[in-house]
Amino acid sequence: MALGLTHFLVVSALLFCLGLYGVLTRRNAVAILMGIELMLNAANINLVAFNKYVAPAALNGQVFTLVVITLAACEVGVGLALVMAAYRNLETVQVDRINMLKW
Amino acid sequence: MLLLDWLYVAAFAVIGLLLAALSLAIVWVLSPRSAYPQKRMTYESGVVPIGQAWAQFNIRYYLFGLVFVIFAVEVIYLYPWAIVFRQLGKFAFFEMLIFLVVLLLGLAYAWRKGALEWT
Amino acid sequence: MNWGAEIAKAVLAAVGMFTFLAIVAAMFGVLLERKIGGWIQSRLGPKHVGPQGLLQTLADTLKLLQKEHITPRAADAVVFNTAPLVVATAGLMGWLVIPFGTLGGTVLVVRDLNIGILFFAAMASMTVIGILAGGWSSNNKYSLLGALRSASQMISYELPLGMALVAVAMEAGTLSTVGIVRAQDGWMGSFIFRQFPAFVIFLVAATAEVNRVPFDLPEAESELVAGYLSEYSGMRFSLFMLGEYAEMFAMAAMTTTLFLGGWKGPLLPPLVWFFLKMYLVVFFMMWVRWTFPRFRLDQLLSLCWKVLLPAGLIWILISGYRITF
């Protein structure tokens, strides 16, 4: 068995679903964000793997990965700012306690 | 073979961690132990710790972290540009000029709005 | 390819390099620091253990090895013990891409990675994680505070550091360290001339990055009970120290590589040139330590964000303009 594309895809699928699990089950906004990061990383693995095995002629996959990393950074920046602002007012970062409005 | 390079990197990482852990293990074997409970208390200037080890720290830590993340991302775009802009001519320079001017504006904003002040 | 042999070679290289570093960087470095400190303050420094106190650090190390192993009860033991490993390893990893010189036709470098300086910057940034982990796991508010301050400082100075690296990469057109040295031909070819602002930025940022005076605020004993290190003792403490010294020497080596023409120089063998330049930079850093007072945190961060970072960005643009047109 030689190392091939599907190996990476399986890891990516598992990582994605772990991230999803985190997103679905965590109460802490930051923890949910970490789950989202895992999901994005899974997508990145896909992109890089496909770039090598499917379309090695151009580097679109890797460029996409860079963009995703950038977006992840921006999301973390903005998202954590919102978390901090909410924490200042509510003294909690548990999303089910941030619940003035009907959920 | 490119992967060979990274085999060395991996080896360095693993060995580094192992050696450091080894030193700790040696100490763990050699060092004296006492069951003197005060020693294992948190050291806070000799005063008995009260409450949790936490205070509502300044949001400024976050602001610095934020600006850092944004500019760290910016820097990653500089690296590939830096190695090829020579070949790509003046277009590449102007592209980067726009990119950097936009981010300098961001820096100016952060500066002017006091996100870079500690006090 | 024979993987077994390669792995064996890699492990040997790693062990060799680390041993070398532990001696040259850490032990000798500490001694050097004490000596220079003594010289600047017109006193003698360590003198009794071994000839001229050469073995003083060894003795200290032996003492540290026997020190009691204290883990605070409220601390998170796993994280508490892992943090020093991370810091130490991160400090050592940077050496992987440093070219020491040439021997015959081959360059003496563990591996000439094609993303060399990026790798270096990445490894340097790992220290922050270790420090934060250490500070938090101590479960001590001074440690946590110290860790946060230290991390703030380090991440801030990573940026100018990166900018300086980019400026050099622009000049050399490559990220490989060997390539960068090769791009610096002759004495005037050293990038310190063409990239002098980048050199200054790099040096300042590197000094701050390794938490040295005047940027040693995070572990300022007089202000913060040794910062994030408060709860650390014994060997774990010395691992932090090892990482720090390793990184300081790595920074010096990198300065040499990037700006001082690396191993290149007339007459003397390349290896000698390299160490000469590196110790020059180390000496400079120690000299600064014993001469300048400590910055306040706000001054420290202002320097970074309001001087070094804009300067770096603008310098990159200037260099870009110069090289393009």
Next chain:
Amino acid sequence: MERYLLTITVFLPLLGGLIILLIPKGRDELMKWVAAAAAGLAFLVSLWLLGPFEMGSAGMQLQERYLWIPGIGINYHLGVDGLSLPLLIMTALLSLLSVVYSWRIEMRLKEYLFLFLLLETGTLGVFVALDFFLFFVFWEITLVPMYLLIGIWGGPRREYAAIKFFLYTLVGSLAMLLAIMLLYFNAEPRTFGILELIQQQPLARVPALAALAFWGFFLSFAIKVPMWPFHTWLPDAHVEAPTAGSVILAAVLLKMGTYGFVRISLPMLPETFKLFAFPIAILALIGIIYGALVAMAQTDLKKLVAYSSVNHMGYVMLGVSAAAAAVGVPEKAHAATIALNGAVFEMIAHGIITGALFLIVGVIYDYRAHTRGVAEFGGLGARLPLYTGVTMMAMLASLGLPGLMGFVAEFLIFVGSFGVFPELTALAVTGVIFSAAMFLWTIQRIFLGPLNPKWAELPDLDRREVISLAPLAALMLAFGVYPRPLLDMINVAMTSLVAVLR
């Protein structure tokens, strides 16, 4: 000028309404006069239409046609024929009379008048629109003002009645929209022109879609008519609406439904209509008998009139479905024509009579007794002679007394539909008996017998009430005695319609 007569008729009221909006608060008299002027002018212009209108010609006349949304083949297309012109004039007249009747409204006058005039524009437009899109727009425009008229100026349960009215009719109109779309997309070339579609018969070859489209239209029109069992909104709406609103609702809005059956369902989907004519006739029959019986059980005057509307519209639908059943059967064409003539005549007759009846109820309820309970009255005949005269005339007209308008209509319908559905018609005639009984009993209870001392001081009709009721009474009588001019006009249109269907 003549080229734009229809447009002027339709939009004069709206113009008046917009002017009223600009009048500052407090100038109530001015607003009323402007409203009356707008409605009056619209009525006059609609009468003027009779001049250029050629009585003998069957086709659409006075057509106006401009590109509106050429991108999808929508035109601004107006026109009248013998079917729509009487309805147009009747609408204009009733609107004018209602404005006159509403003179004493004080609460939120500006909004009232604006909405009323907007409503008039919508109803007028429905009768002259010859493009489906335009037709639909006018059709829907009537909903909002009616909703608000009921909701703001209505009786105690006005909110419920208003929203019920709105919901019911919206269901219907959206169903119609889908039916229109089915026609449009099967036409070649695609068009929303009603006349063009009638000519094309786009769904003739796809019976399944034709049935869908038919039921779409049916739902819309049947709710509007209202046919049993879609009538439940009607008693609520009629009872709760202010008097003028009830008048327009009963006299005009209901006609939009039957007009739709005659103008659209019948010529557009004749085969399909024929297929379903019998069940529809049965529904109409149920409506006739149910309406009459339930009306008889009512003690509330307004409700009584409302249910009598269900009964009367049943006649209309009986006539229309009889005509539909005769499609493609040349020997029944004559009967079909008579039935249709009767149906259309009944629309006019019912408009005038029921309009009058609601005004009559309003007279006693709004300004005098403030109650509509039949049982609470008695012996008013001696006290209010003028009022009694008008009321009795309207009620007798409604029950179909010969010499008054209702009789002509019902007679024609029965004659016509007997040729197609003899059994159903025979049963339907019993409805006449029920409604006769109902009205006579009502007259007896209100006007005869001992006078309830409570009402001893009631004044008789004043001048303005006379002005609003007299024209209607005159028309009932005039067309009852001499229906020819109206019937001729209708007959030309219906004959050509039946001719096309054959």
Next chain:
Amino acid sequence: MPIPIEDLWSLVPEFWLAALGLLLVLLDLFLPGDRKRLVGWAAVVGLLLVLMPILGMLGTPARTVFFNTYAVDGFAVFFKIIAVVATILVILSTMDALRGHTSFEGEMYVLLTFAALGVCLMAASADLILLALSIEFVSLSSYVMAGYFKSDLRSNEAGIKYFLFGAASSAVMIYGFSILYGLTGETNLYAIADRVRTAPQPALVLAVGMALAGLGFKVSMVPFHQWTPDVYEGAPTPVAAFLAVASKAAGFAALVRFLMVAIEPGPVDWVAPIAGLSAVSMTLGNLLALPQRNIKRMLAYSSISHAGFLLMGVAAHRGDFGAPGLLIYLLAYTFTNLGAFFVAIAVGGRLGSDEIPSYAGLAQRSAGLAAVMALFMLSLTGIPPTGGFLGKFYIFGAAVNNGLLWLAVVAVINSVVALYYYVNVIRVMYLLPAPSGGSASGPVPLRLALGVAALGTLVIGIFPQPFVTLVGAAAMLLRM
């Protein structure tokens, strides 16, 4: 690969918007605190000016520029117009709404301008990378705007919820994009279209489904709608208006281009699921809107239901009524919904409440406001002669034309249900007595925005031909 200079000319509007945004940042930095409104006016002027180059591109032939990463066609132009017009109106309304809530006034205009740019980019992106980037561009600015009132707990909550939902669904979407890239080896939509025919089925379905998650989030399609009510209620009202209109329009632009350009040639049947989602969205949105007492929350659920209607246009995209219908519905919806939110701003600002019962007797307190609100409610219901009606007309026509009669019937039923809660607002305003005096008319900029919204709603309903021509051109050029 040098960049063709003539390509640059096709991007004049985007450059302009970007430059405008940067200029506003500068302006904001150097204006004193009490003059920040000037930033808003500068933004309005700049946006008005940018309309010129956008309109100037109306007739140009469809093509892609910048190495096929960016489409220049009528479709994109149409959405650019929507973005700019909506943003202008939102900025006008913002000038009133921010007072007293935040000291960061200038930045709001900056963010709105950049968000407008993001919407333009979303509508014209012809490359997955650029598409993902521009979606995040709009999202990130929206997250910030949703949480703009930092001392207001509900705004905090709106920001956090919007962020978490948005980030999660965009992660799913990017994963879907990555699979699509793996199946075709391309990131360019037009190149994908060439390769997608032979793409293996189940993976392609998976990719499209995951990509729909992110786009569905933007347009608040069920089941990615949960954020909508909380965010609309908690966010500052002008922001809610922006999300309901511009952000949603952009979502549809991206969705339509993605599906119709890249996926349409492939073997995946996406029409049926979209039709199903459309039915579910409109039904669920309507049913949940029924019991709402808060106007913003009601509008949020109504916007879910309108997403359903719009999806109906996506599902029934073929023919003269499909894509044009979608676009004209969006256009009418833009004006109408903006108007409804503006009334909410005016009322909320004066009466301090967004509860529908507090609208009682508005007709007597400020007749004009009540009248335009009634107009907007009727337009949302789809009563002629409003723009909303024309949109419904088109969409129903498209459904009938595409053989989706069942969906049209569902839509009819939903329209009737919707009538109930829309008319309820009219009922409260007109039928209920006013509790007390006090007029509730807004300041000049807000009234200006309201006027434009009302005018737009009416004009689209009464004289739609220019708009019909516009959307006809936009839809024709879509597939080049």
Next chain:
Amino acid sequence: MGTLAAFFILSAVTLIPAVVVVTSKNIVRSALALVPTFFGITGLYILLRAEFVAGIQVLIYAGAITVLILFVIMLTEGGTGIRIRQVNEQVPVGALASAVLAALLIWVFLRTPWPQGPGALPEYTAAQIGTTLLSSMVLVFEVTSLVLLISLIGAIIIARRER
């Protein structure tokens, strides 16, 4: 063979800490566990010949994003040391959904005949990425700067106190 072994080791390094990330009761440990996960992913990138992306992965994910996350955790509840239940009541549902999705994804991935494109990756990916970014992806490149700008501005707005 060697690469396969490396792959499995790296997968373990990626996935096992990832499990800790999403399940640990201690939020700081979760965050710290991100670091080995990111390193594992870095290793996978290396196996895929994407050294530049790998470098960025460490620099940004491990070096910047994690640090920021740690900052925020330490500034909020993580710093308090109070143990709060970290999961909501959706655990079974979430686990089931994730498991089903994982099975589905893997099933689809395994049975899909992925196309094999022509050509080979360039030796020096960093340069090629630079070229791509500056030519065919130039719009992406410039828009990125704007995205960074608004994130910076937006986050500062949100994080700063009202005056």
